[in-house]
Amino acid sequence: MATALITGASAGLGLEFAWQLATARHDLVLVARDEQRLQSIARQLRAAAGVTVEVLPADLADREQTERVAERLRTTENPVSLLVNNAGYAVHEHFTTGDIHKQETSLDVLVRAVMVLSRACLDQMLPRERGAILNVSSVAxxxxxxxxxxxxxxxxxxxxxxxxxxxxxxxxxxxxxxxFVHTEFHDRAGIDYSGFPEIAWLNAADVVTAALADVRRGAVISTPSLRYRAASGLLRVLPRSAVRALQASGGAGGTARSA
Structure with missing residues (x-):
């Protein structure tokens, strides 16, 4: 049975990845900061899907804790075949006036941890000539x-x-x-998107289903939904001055840890 390691597994897309992978008979390693919440989720997954679920609490802003996750990824005993780098959050303030420490912390979680954990799992995936890495980016x-x-x-x-x-x-x-995906992400960040039309929002289950299908077929970029593929295409061809103008009219974007 294949094993998947998911960061940010306690909520949002990470939790949905856990349920869909468990249903597909993957053993799991769940990573997030909240151990109590992870243990509760693990018990539910074991009972519902009959899979093995490891809990690995870690704050990916902390280098020592990130290294513990990296060590699990390097092991060849019950090796991880799928790494889902999902942990993330937004800092809802302007860079020019915000807290630089918050910005550094978000850089560690959203960038450094992705790099370190991706490299770690390759140590055991490449010799086996088998494995997949799924990194959660964004249309943003x-x-x-x-x-x-x-x-x-x-x-x-x-x-x-x-x-x-x-x-x-x-x-x-x-x-x-x-x-935009209906999860806890925006509420935790204190961002009010209640005025956005419902058509702008995606369902977490649909996003994860599409992502896992794209992983199976070896796609490099996975953009769920036709409307966001169209939006991404438009953003790629628009002059960057127009993209900046659109952003300026929409205000600042996303502070809350989502994992």
């Missing part, structure tokens, strides 16, 4: 929403470069680039 990678866009743009570009390096190895890399 194509916008100009402060450091959140910058972090997600890094994840997208990093994953594309990684996919080039992995060609022919039996290991794949996929960047998931969803738009």
């Amino acid at each position: 990678a194509l916008t100009a929403s402060g450091t959140y866009s910058a972090h997600k743009a890094w994840v997208r570009a990093f994953t594309e470069g990684l996919a080039v390096d992995l060609k022919g190895t039996g290991v794949t890399a996929t960047a998931l680039c969803p738009g």
Whole structure:
């Protein structure tokens, strides 16, 4: 039975990944900061799906704790076949007036942890010529929403470069680039998107189903829903001055830990 490790597994897309993978008979390693919540989720998954579920509490802003997760990824005993780098959150303030410590912490979680954990799992995936890495980016990678866009743009570009390096190895890399998704993410960040039309929102289950299907077929970029694929295409062809103007009219983007 294959094993998947999911960061940010206690809520949102990470929790949905856990349920869908458990239903598909994957053993799981769940990573998040809240051990009590993880243990509760693990008990539910074991009872409902009959799979093995490990709990690995870790704050990915802390390098020592991130290294514990990396060590689990390197092991060849019950090796991880799918890494889902999902942990993330937004800092809802302007960079010019905000708290630089918060910005550094978000960089550690959204960028450094993705790089470190991706590299760690390759130590056991490449010799086995088997495995997949799914890094959660965002359509925001194509916008100009402060450091959140910058972090997600890094994840997208990093994953594309990684996919080039992995060609022919039996290991794949996929960047998931969803738009707005109904999860706890925006509430935790204190961002009010209640005025956005319902058509702008995606269902978490649909996003995860599409992402896992794209991983199975070896897609490098996964953008669930036709409307967000169209929006991404438009953002790629628009002059960057127009993208910046659109962002300026919409205000600042996303502070809350989502994992």
